Amino acid sequence: MGKKAVITGAFSFTGAAVAEELIRRGWKIHTLTNRARPAEAGEITSSPLKFDLPYLEERLRGADVFINTYWVRVPWKGVTFQAGVENSRLLVKAAVAAKAPRLVHVSVSRAEKGTNLGYYRGKREVEKCVSASGLSYAIVCPTLALGPNDVLTNNMAWFLRRFPIFPVPQGGHYRLQPVTLGDMGRIIADAAESRENLKVDAAGPDVWAYRDYLRLLAEACGAKPVFMDTPNGFALAGIRLAELFLGDVVLTREELLGLQQELLVSDQPPLGRESAADWLRQNGHRLGRVYANDVDRHFGPGSTKPVIPKW
Numbered sequence: 001m002g003k004k005a006v007i008t009g010a011f012s013f014t015g016a017a018v019a020e021e022l023i024r025r026g027w028k029i030h031t032l033t034n035r036a037r038p039a040e041a042g043e044i045t046s047s048p049l050k051f052d053l054p055y056l057e058e059r060l061r062g063a064d065v066f067i068n069t070y071w072v073r074v075p076w077k078g079v080t081f082q083a084g085v086e087n088s089r090l091l092v093k094a095a096v097a098a099k100a101p102r103l104v105h106v107s108v109s110r111a112e113k114g115t116n117l118g119y120y121r122g123k124r125e126v127e128k129c130v131s132a133s134g135l136s137y138a139i140v141c142p143t144l145a146l147g148p149n150d151v152l153t154n155n156m157a158w159f160l161r162r163f164p165i166f167p168v169p170q171g172g173h174y175r176l177q178p179v180t181l182g183d184m185g186r187i188i189a190d191a192a193e194s195r196e197n198l199k200v201d202a203a204g205p206d207v208w209a210y211r212d213y214l215r216l217l218a219e220a221c222g223a224k225p226v227f228m229d230t231p232n233g234f235a236l237a238g239i240r241l242a243e244l245f246l247g248d249v250v251l252t253r254e255e256l257l258g259l260q261q262e263l264l265v266s267d268q269p270p271l272g273r274e275s276a277a278d279w280l281r282q283n284g285h286r287l288g289r290v291y292a293n294d295v296d297r298h299f300g301p302g303s304t305k306p307v308i309p310k311w
């Protein structure tokens with residue numbers, strides 16, 4: 001009988017990619033999610049993600065690995081980064097109580113360098129909790145993931161397609177190192193199958209200056225806007241205005257500052273093999289056709305619908 005993994009979010013983005021990869025390797029998957037089962041779920045079983053210790057312990061009992069992708073990208077309606085930290089601590093506590101043989105936690109690249117920012121500070125706190133859990137663990141730290149149903153790059157493409165001018169905060173010289181979702185699924189699955197305590201980045205083979213990444217993305221989706229070098233305040237004011245119409249959080253100030261602090265670049269040899277440029281060239285025609293509303297996806301009617309990352 002195959003080994004069993006419990007994964008958060010197998011009917012959404014990262015969790016779905018990891019589930020797909022582990023199923024290919026013969027694993028059985030149970031997911032914790034509040035989304036409805038999609039037709040593609042196959043043999044994946046599911047139960048609601050509830051932050052209740054005895055409930056979680058029961059769900060994790062008997063699993064060979066618990067893979068935690070849970071996090072709050074955007075504080076919304078009282079769900080803060082601190083709530084994300086507390087909920088993550090509870091998930092780790094449940095894994096300890098269930099004596100999970102392996103805990104794989106998905107964090108973010110360079111959390112330790114971004115502790116001036118709430119998102120990264122929270123991530124770092126949870127990383128410490130995982131490494132102090134006493135369980136066999138892996139912490140996987142993605143940079144920026146690229147895949148079907150992605151939010152950030154898709155929505156950049158949405159703006160590039162629709163507006164003649166695109167603001168580039170502070171010239172866009174800062175770098176990023178995107179990773180494809182397929183690579184990310186494989187790196188997390190490898191971490192699940194390893195027995196070592198480890199902390200690895202999930203980063204792709206290429207590093208781009210943000211302004212070059214934007215140009216590549218524009219070219220890949222056939223958009224020809226004028227790129228305008230702006231101060232951060234100007235770009236963020238434009239984004240806040242767009243958010244009023246979209247009913248979403250497009251990009252937080254902290255995400256922009258994290259990008260400018262080059263937190264989305266790894267200092268390890270890249271484990272990702274797929275070139276982001278190739279991926280964008282192959283998939284650019286699909287990016288940005290439809291706006292991906294992240295607030296709806298996590299807090300609105302969209303929060304119970306599956307977001308399986310397939311085109």
Ligand SMILES: NC(=O)c1ccc[n+]([C@@H]2O[C@H](COP(=O)([O-])OP(=O)(O)OC[C@H]3O[C@@H](n4cnc5c(N)ncnc54)[C@H](OP(=O)(O)O)[C@@H]3O)[C@@H](O)[C@H]2O)c1
Nearest residue numbers: 008009012013014033069070071106108142143144145298
């Ligand atoms: N995507 C990226 O580019 C990227 C980059 C760096 C780091 N990461 C990290 O990788 C992990 C997975 O990211 P992702 O993009 O795949 O995230 P995601 O799909 O938005 O969510 C991952 C998990 O968190 C749960 N979740 C998110 N917001 C929630 C909320 N408000 N209430 C309850 N549950 C919530 C999701 O639940 P559902 O099952 O309901 O969807 C899912 O289980 C996260 O820890 C993230 O910080 C991602």
